[in-house]
Amino acid sequence: MIEFIADKYNFWIAIVLMMIGFYAIIAKHNLVKKVIGLNIFQTSVFLFYISISKINGGTAPIIWHPEGHAEVVYDNPLPHVLILTAIVVSVSVTAVALGIIVKLYKNYGSIEDDEIKMRELKEPELDSK
Amino acid sequence: MKDDVILRTITKFMLPFIQIFAFYTLAHGEISPGGGFQAGVIFSSSFILIALVFGKNNARSKMPKSVNDILLSTGDFIYAFTGLFCIFTGGLFLEYGELPFHSAKEGNHIGMIIIELGVAITVAAVMMTIFFEIAGKEDD
Amino acid sequence: MIDFFTAHAPVLAIVVFIFGALLAPVLGRINNSLSYYCALITTALSFMLSVYLLVSVYNNGPLEYFLGGWKPPYGIEYRVDILNSFILSVVSFVSFLSIIYGYGSIKAEIYDKRRPAFYSVYLLFIGGMMGILITNDIFNMYVFLEITSLAGYALIAMGRTRYSYMASFNYLILGSIGATFFLIGIGYLYMQTGTLNLTDLAQRLQGHFDTNVVLVAIAFIIVGLMLKMAVFPLHFWLPDAYTYSPSVISAAMAGTSTKVAAYLLIRLMYTIFGIQADFSGINFSGIIIGISSITILAGSIIAISQTDLKRMLAFSSIGQIGYILIGTAMVNKYAFAGGLLHILNHAMMKTALFMVAGGFFYKLTSTKISDLKGMGRQMPFTSTMFLILSLSMVGIPLTVGFISKWYIILGAAQSGNWIVVPVILLSSLLTAIYFGRVVNTLFFKESEASNTETLPVKIPYSMIGSTAVLVFLCIFFGIFAYLPAEISLKAAENIIGAMPWK
Numbered sequence: 001m002i003e004f005i006a007d008k009y010n011f012w013i014a015i016v017l018m019m020i021g022f023y024a025i026i027a028k029h030n031l032v033k034k035v036i037g038l039n040i041f042q043t044s045v046f047l048f049y050i051s052i053s054k055i056n057g058g059t060a061p062i063i064w065h066p067e068g069h070a071e072v073v074y075d076n077p078l079p080h081v082l083i084l085t086a087i088v089v090s091v092s093v094t095a096v097a098l099g100i101i102v103k104l105y106k107n108y109g110s111i112e113d114d115e116i117k118m119r120e121l122k123e124p125e126l127d128s129k
Numbered sequence: 130m131k132d133d134v135i136l137r138t139i140t141k142f143m144l145p146f147i148q149i150f151a152f153y154t155l156a157h158g159e160i161s162p163g164g165g166f167q168a169g170v171i172f173s174s175s176f177i178l179i180a181l182v183f184g185k186n187n188a189r190s191k192m193p194k195s196v197n198d199i200l201l202s203t204g205d206f207i208y209a210f211t212g213l214f215c216i217f218t219g220g221l222f223l224e225y226g227e228l229p230f231h232s233a234k235e236g237n238h239i240g241m242i243i244i245e246l247g248v249a250i251t252v253a254a255v256m257m258t259i260f261f262e263i264a265g266k267e268d269d
Numbered sequence: 270m271i272d273f274f275t276a277h278a279p280v281l282a283i284v285v286f287i288f289g290a291l292l293a294p295v296l297g298r299i300n301n302s303l304s305y306y307c308a309l310i311t312t313a314l315s316f317m318l319s320v321y322l323l324v325s326v327y328n329n330g331p332l333e334y335f336l337g338g339w340k341p342p343y344g345i346e347y348r349v350d351i352l353n354s355f356i357l358s359v360v361s362f363v364s365f366l367s368i369i370y371g372y373g374s375i376k377a378e379i380y381d382k383r384r385p386a387f388y389s390v391y392l393l394f395i396g397g398m399m400g401i402l403i404t405n406d407i408f409n410m411y412v413f414l415e416i417t418s419l420a421g422y423a424l425i426a427m428g429r430t431r432y433s434y435m436a437s438f439n440y441l442i443l444g445s446i447g448a449t450f451f452l453i454g455i456g457y458l459y460m461q462t463g464t465l466n467l468t469d470l471a472q473r474l475q476g477h478f479d480t481n482v483v484l485v486a487i488a489f490i491i492v493g494l495m496l497k498m499a500v501f502p503l504h505f506w507l508p509d510a511y512t513y514s515p516s517v518i519s520a521a522m523a524g525t526s527t528k529v530a531a532y533l534l535i536r537l538m539y540t541i542f543g544i545q546a547d548f549s550g551i552n553f554s555g556i557i558i559g560i561s562s563i564t565i566l567a568g569s570i571i572a573i574s575q576t577d578l579k580r581m582l583a584f585s586s587i588g589q590i591g592y593i594l595i596g597t598a599m600v601n602k603y604a605f606a607g608g609l610l611h612i613l614n615h616a617m618m619k620t621a622l623f624m625v626a627g628g629f630f631y632k633l634t635s636t637k638i639s640d641l642k643g644m645g646r647q648m649p650f651t652s653t654m655f656l657i658l659s660l661s662m663v664g665i666p667l668t669v670g671f672i673s674k675w676y677i678i679l680g681a682a683q684s685g686n687w688i689v690v691p692v693i694l695l696s697s698l699l700t701a702i703y704f705g706r707v708v709n710t711l712f713f714k715e716s717e718a719s720n721t722e723t724l725p726v727k728i729p730y731s732m733i734g735s736t737a738v739l740v741f742l743c744i745f746f747g748i749f750a751y752l753p754a755e756i757s758l759k760a761a762e763n764i765i766g767a768m769p770w771k
Contacts, residue, residue, distance in 0.1 A: 107431040128431040224338035
């Protein structure tokens with residue numbers, strides 16, 4: 001049982017972070033907190049990807065030729081490259097979300113989910129500013 | 130933050146070093162962690178530092194809106210144009226080995242640096258645009 | 270010169286969008302209307318390249334293109350076969366007609382200074398979809414999927430009312446969750462096999478279908494794509510997103526974005542996972558048929574109770590995506606061809622319906638059904654087009670909606686999934702109910718006196734013209750259905766007959 005948790009600790013960390021982020025998206029009413037939750041959710045996936053690229057006894061994947069050793073074992077660099085792209089995507093999504101929140105604040109005067117719905121029901125479909 | 134002497138002095142001193150560090154990260158992308166995206170972000174953080182310490186209008190006058198918008202398109206143009214240029218000289222899209230340098234190895238090397246330069250320019254312009262749009266009352 | 274285009278056509282179909290999206294803001298600084306012509310030329314070029322690819326692949330077989338000269342599995346590969354090029358042509362055609370439609374509609378709905386940025390983001394939206402369709406590398410599919418989604422979030426937020434920001438925010442949160450699930454699935458597949466190329470992945474997964482890793486990967490990918498496709502329990506972002514966006518964007522999105530996610534699911538199910546074989550005791554084909562049936566019925570039933578025309582059309586779209594999934598999940602040549610044909614048909618019909626709704630909005634500044642009373646007399650051409658499109662959605666013979674439903678029912682009867690037949694017939698009846706209500710309001714009710722004062726506004730010819738082209742094609746392909754049916758049947762043979770890749 002202990003090996004089941006201790007050997008695969010990267011899976012457990014990724015799952016715990018993922019569920020924390022997912023809870024924040026669903027249960028919080030403040031829109032900025034939802035965006036933070038989305039970021040935590042995506043970061044947990046990145047951590048998981050990078051954790052599978054480590055090889056036992058491997059070193060950083062930059063070519064070097066030391067004198068004493070015969071062969072060098074490198075880590076797998078491909079997941080790092082994939083996650084670079086995914087981080088850029090995550091930053092862009094956060095930027096678009098924050099831009100939309102600024103406009104929402106200008107129009108409704110609040111950034112709480114339920115208050116925006118109530119104000120929309122009271123005066124429906126005004127033009128955007 | 131405009132009145133704090135220590136902040137202003139240190140910022141004026143640090144800004145050139147931050148920008149040089151950005152170029153260092155760009156150029157050393159193949160032998161150390163780095164590359165185009167990281168260099169662009171570090172370069173734009175220097176302008177955001179000016180905005181934080183000296184005020185937004187000051188920073189906007191150093192990088193006016195028209196230059197910002199044109200830089201956005203320029204960087205990505207360099208990328209796409211390099212890819213198309215490789216088609217014109219006989220290879221497939223983005224095949225740097227066919228660029229007209231001495232050998233395929235040198236063509237690969239220089240082609241990758243040009244592409245990273247394009248990415249860095251675009252990313253720097255985008256980060257500055259995002260900051261200035263969210264931070265203040267720009268006209269639509 | 271022609272040689273240059275033909276040899277590099279798979280890449281050029283996407284690179285024109287990159288150039289167009291970068292040129293539009295720069296040209297917009299010089300003169301505001303130049304960016305419109307940039308968008309028009311880009312979509313026209315891309316449409317010509319897609320049709321060229323379709324013809325070439327139909328005659329000669331699949332085309333492969335290695336980016337950067339690196340052979341797979343080390344590099345990214347673009348692969349075009351009949352399934353790809355057919356949907357490529359549909360997407361580029363719908364986007365081209367939407368830009369023509371936008372000549373009149375964008376001037377009325379979008380603020381002056383935002384128009385160059387609007388065209389640029391629109392070109393990125395369509396370019397991302399073309400990228401998803403062409404590529405053969407699974408991580409490249411994720412990257413283009415995110416490009417398309419990001420552009421979609423920005424485009425929906427440009428709507429006229431202030432609730433469009435909230436609609437876009439909801440779509441952002443749900444769409445990002447779906448894309449992240451897709452990313453987790455890709456990660457698990459990479460862990461098991463070590464490669465990202467679809468051809469290579471299909472060969473390396475052969476003995477491994479019983480392991481937990483692959484099963485969990487399939488589950489994450491299916492759920493992630495179902496969020497993007499708006500299948501029944503996960504559809505909550507779609508009605509708001511289609512209702513509160515500008516008319517051009519509703520028309521372009523309704524025809525393309527959910528279909529491209531459905532294409533992704535079809536491609537992954539058939540070529541990598543091999544949906545024909547039930548592995549490990551789980552009948553994936555049956556699960557997808559069950560979920561799609563519930564989607565068809567739920568979409569049609571909820572559409573009956575709507576009071577806003579665009580919202581009703583959005584729920585109808587949710588129902589129609591179920592047809593595409595049902596058709597392609599039954600492992601049968603005729604049903605697959607029916608599902609594939611429905612992609613073309615629904616794109617034409619739904620885009621034209623949203624264009625008509627945009628026409629009503631242009632004249633009356635409202636899309637509520639109760640405001641459309643008696644418009645049959647004052648806007649006769651538009652209302653007639655709406656009538657023809659409603660008949661086509663129900664599936665009356667001589668229109669294009671009949672052909673796809675016919676093939677799906679034929680395939681269902683041939684393969685033994687008898688439960689599908691009453692579902693399709695019942696949903697056709699429900700479609701007739703909610704479209705019939707709008708036709709009744711248009712033609713058979715008296716218009717209230719207050720409407721007549723706002724009527725001197727005439728709808729521009731560009732809007733009527735593009736809608737008329739789509740309606741004409743609906744009837745034309747309904748009567749002379751040889752050409753799309755041939756292409757779909759050949760695509761179905763290539764996909765189903767081979768296991769895992771041909």
